[in-house]
Structures are given as C-alpha cells and as structure tokens.
Amino acid sequence: MILSSLHSRPQRDSRPVCTSAPVRAGGASDAFLPDLPPERWVYGEIEPSPKNPSQSRTKDLQTLWTNRLWAGFCCSGQLRLHLVFALELEVPMECNPGVLTVGVSFGAFKLISRALDHLPAPESALRNSWKWRNICTSLVHSVVTGIWAVLCFYLHPRMAEDLIDTHSPSSHSLVAVSVGYFIHDFTDMLWNQKFQNSWELLFHHAVVITCFGISVSLCSYIGFAVVALLVEINSIFLHLRQVLLMANMGKTTCFRLNSIINLGTYVIFRISTLAWMTRWLVLNRDNIPLVTYSIGSVGMAIMTLMNIVLFYRLLRSDFLKSSREGKKEK
Structure with missing residues (x-):
C-alpha cells in the first residue's frame, strides 16, 4: 500500500534530491503518509504532528526515540521511493561539510x-x-x-x-x-x-x-x-x-x-x-x-x-x- 501510494505521486525529474530540512515526526502514520503538496513531499519535508502542538521537547524526543522511522531514496527510471530515517535527534539529511x-x-x-x-x-x-x-x-x-x-x-x-x-x-x-x-x-x-x-x-x-x-x-x-x-x-x-x-x-x-x-x-x-x-x-x-x-x-x-x-x-x-x-x- 505504501509503495503504491508513493508511486502514484506526481513525478518531477528523476535526479536524487537531498533534503534540506531536518526530519521530525510525531508518529508512524504521519511520517509515512505526509499530507503535503508533491513539491514539498519530493524534498522530504515532514512536519511535526499537529495532534499535540503543545507537546514538550522531552515528549518529542521520546517519540522520536521509540518511533524509529526508516526509509530510503531509490531512483530507477520512473520509480521513486522516498524514505526517511529519524533517530532520537533531528538529523539533517543534507551532506555534512x-x-x-x-x-x-x-x-x-x-x-x-x-x-x-x-x-x-x-x-x-x-x-x-x-x-x-x-x-x-x-x-x-x-x-x-x-x-x-x-x-x-x-x-x-x-x-x-x-x-x-x-x-x-x-x-x-x-x-x-x-x-x-x-x-x-x-x-x-x-x-x-x-x-x-x-x-x-x-x-x-x-x-x-x-x-x-x-x-x-x-x-x-x-x-x-x-x-x-x-x-x-x-x-x-x-x-x-x-x-x-x-x-x-x-x-x-x-x-x-x-x-x-x-x-x-x-x-x-x-x-x-x-x-x-x-x-x-x-x-x-x-x-x-x-x-x-x-x-x-x-x-x-x-x-x-x-x-x-x-x-x-x-x-x-x-x-x-x-x-x-x-x-x-x-
């Protein structure tokens, strides 16, 4: 189901794109199926869960620690698979200088x-x-x-x-x-x-x-x-x-x-x-x-x-x- 939903997204160019925003996620469902426009979805911007806007940093870190959301980025012709790996910290996906x-x-x-x-x-x-x-x-x-x-x-x-x-x-x-x-x-x-x-x-x-x-x-x-x-x-x-x-x-x-x-x-x-x-x-x-x-x-x-x-x-x-x-x- 996840693959079909990702594959059905509107496609841009076929070049791999490295995200420029830190990855945060409030829950697994929010992370894997983000309700974002395609142009933002391609760049991997996943926003915090709107369910608990007043959630404290401690709770947020605990959520990120327990919910290890993983995925990857594969590009092969028409296929694009967007994946995210979030640990206990906000890990930027861009290349680290x-x-x-x-x-x-x-x-x-x-x-x-x-x-x-x-x-x-x-x-x-x-x-x-x-x-x-x-x-x-x-x-x-x-x-x-x-x-x-x-x-x-x-x-x-x-x-x-x-x-x-x-x-x-x-x-x-x-x-x-x-x-x-x-x-x-x-x-x-x-x-x-x-x-x-x-x-x-x-x-x-x-x-x-x-x-x-x-x-x-x-x-x-x-x-x-x-x-x-x-x-x-x-x-x-x-x-x-x-x-x-x-x-x-x-x-x-x-x-x-x-x-x-x-x-x-x-x-x-x-x-x-x-x-x-x-x-x-x-x-x-x-x-x-x-x-x-x-x-x-x-x-x-x-x-x-x-x-x-x-x-x-x-x-x-x-x-x-x-x-x-x-x-x-x-």
Missing part, C-alpha cells in the same frame, strides 16, 4: 607545524625542536579557536539559549576545525613522543575527539561544544608559559605576569566553565538521550579531574615553589 572541514583543518595544522621548522627559534629550544614546534602549533590553535568561540556567541546569541539544536555554520566549522587539530596533535605526539610521557594528553585528546566528533557528525550539541572551547582562552597563556620556559625566560617579569593571568583565566575559563557545563548536563538530563548523556557525563568527569590536577601542578610550580625559593635566599 564537517568531515571535509576536519580534513582541511588536519592538513592545515600539519602544514603550520612543518612551516615552523623554517622559522627562527631560541637556541635553548633547539635541543628539543619537536616540542617547540608542537607547542607553537598548539598556541596558534588556542588563539584562533579561543577568539572564534567568543565571536560565535557574540554574533549568534540565540545559541546560548539552546545549546542542543541552535547553531550557526560558523560554530559548526569551529568545532570541526578543533577536531582536525586534536587529531593532528594526537598523531604528532604518538609519532614523536614516548607513550609514558604523553599518555595523559593522548587520553585527553581521545575524549575530546570522540565528543566533538559526535557533535559534528550529528550537527547537534554544537553550542555545548563551543562552550567547551572557551577554555582555549586560558590555553593561550598556558602554551605561552611553555614557550617562555623553553626560551629560558622563566625568571623574567613577563613570565611572572603571564603566570598570574594564566592562573586567573584558568579559574574563569576552565574550572568555572567545566562546572557550569556539568550543571547544565544535570539540569537537562531529561532532554538528552541516555547514550549521549552518558558519554557527556563521563567526558566531563575526566576533563574535570585532569584540570584539577593540572591546576595544582601550576600552582605548585609557579607560585608555591617560587615563594619557597625566595624564603631560602633570604
């Missing part, structure tokens, strides 16, 4: 890393040229993504109200660019550094790549990922600290000033941001599918623990240790 952006980002950071080999570096940094190159590449990423994340919320303030579904193309590209960078940095460390010296960062990158990768591929939770990228504002000073240390400037006024700014931005853009993200996850747990909520919760727990340990190391190295040395000199 995120994969291409990730690949371009990976190649761009690889080129930046290679280009740094041809730029002048302090003599003290030449003893470990790979580390100098790696830190400088990370500094470039932090500057670009930290500023970009702030601009995303400034230019698209509605994203702050809905971190799940609302986002701009620029925000989606930002998260994809970061995935490309983290893949580059992961492979770079794996190839050039001993595992026992880099396992913490490798583990961190694996968690970030997984969480951001899911967000980019589903075109969802982009706003939440952009909030996470606000920590890159602190990473600017964190990487600058390592640059100054490798340049033998650890006892200069510049290093001391950077240490104070680094600690302040660490509290604001790392610890406070991670605490806010954890609170948001807990408050919105009814609106998030169980699998996504579980991945997000585990990722947040790991990130929080790692950042607390790093904060203690910075405090001990830049402040507690220097104050003890000052007392010994007196």
Whole structure:
C-alpha cells in the first residue's frame, strides 16, 4: 500500500534530491503518509504532528526515540521511493561539510607545524625542536579557536539559549576545525613522543575527539561544544608559559605576569566553565538521550579531574615553589 501510494505521486525529474530540512515526526502514520503538496513531499519535508502542538521537547524526543522511522531514496527510471530515517535527534539529511572541514583543518595544522621548522627559534629550544614546534602549533590553535568561540556567541546569541539544536555554520566549522587539530596533535605526539610521557594528553585528546566528533557528525550539541572551547582562552597563556620556559625566560617579569593571568583565566575559563557545563548536563538530563548523556557525563568527569590536577601542578610550580625559593635566599 505504501509503495503504491508513493508511486502514484506526481513525478518531477528523476535526479536524487537531498533534503534540506531536518526530519521530525510525531508518529508512524504521519511520517509515512505526509499530507503535503508533491513539491514539498519530493524534498522530504515532514512536519511535526499537529495532534499535540503543545507537546514538550522531552515528549518529542521520546517519540522520536521509540518511533524509529526508516526509509530510503531509490531512483530507477520512473520509480521513486522516498524514505526517511529519524533517530532520537533531528538529523539533517543534507551532506555534512564537517568531515571535509576536519580534513582541511588536519592538513592545515600539519602544514603550520612543518612551516615552523623554517622559522627562527631560541637556541635553548633547539635541543628539543619537536616540542617547540608542537607547542607553537598548539598556541596558534588556542588563539584562533579561543577568539572564534567568543565571536560565535557574540554574533549568534540565540545559541546560548539552546545549546542542543541552535547553531550557526560558523560554530559548526569551529568545532570541526578543533577536531582536525586534536587529531593532528594526537598523531604528532604518538609519532614523536614516548607513550609514558604523553599518555595523559593522548587520553585527553581521545575524549575530546570522540565528543566533538559526535557533535559534528550529528550537527547537534554544537553550542555545548563551543562552550567547551572557551577554555582555549586560558590555553593561550598556558602554551605561552611553555614557550617562555623553553626560551629560558622563566625568571623574567613577563613570565611572572603571564603566570598570574594564566592562573586567573584558568579559574574563569576552565574550572568555572567545566562546572557550569556539568550543571547544565544535570539540569537537562531529561532532554538528552541516555547514550549521549552518558558519554557527556563521563567526558566531563575526566576533563574535570585532569584540570584539577593540572591546576595544582601550576600552582605548585609557579607560585608555591617560587615563594619557597625566595624564603631560602633570604
């Protein structure tokens, strides 16, 4: 019956058409037999069920989760079969540019890393040229993504109200660019550094790549990922600290000033941001599918623990240790 009803629809051209609208469905009967004009039906625009216009987002997600509506798109001469696959999220059917952006980002950071080999570096940094190159590449990423994340919320303030579904193309590209960078940095460390010296960062990158990768591929939770990228504002000073240390400037006024700014931005853009993200996850747990909520919760727990340990190391190295040395000199 479904095939005959679909086949009897007025036909346009025979080219496969990719829908440009997200798929939502209130029930199986509404999804498989949408009461829409043929020109809209061809492009796969299925509207929410009019039966419950005041239906809450929670109920809507539960409906989409339980009613897995599947179908496909086949074109063969005169035959057209329109099918839809809707999971627990609103999945756009158009081609996702995120994969291409990730690949371009990976190649761009690889080129930046290679280009740094041809730029002048302090003599003290030449003893470990790979580390100098790696830190400088990370500094470039932090500057670009930290500023970009702030601009995303400034230019698209509605994203702050809905971190799940609302986002701009620029925000989606930002998260994809970061995935490309983290893949580059992961492979770079794996190839050039001993595992026992880099396992913490490798583990961190694996968690970030997984969480951001899911967000980019589903075109969802982009706003939440952009909030996470606000920590890159602190990473600017964190990487600058390592640059100054490798340049033998650890006892200069510049290093001391950077240490104070680094600690302040660490509290604001790392610890406070991670605490806010954890609170948001807990408050919105009814609106998030169980699998996504579980991945997000585990990722947040790991990130929080790692950042607390790093904060203690910075405090001990830049402040507690220097104050003890000052007392010994007196």
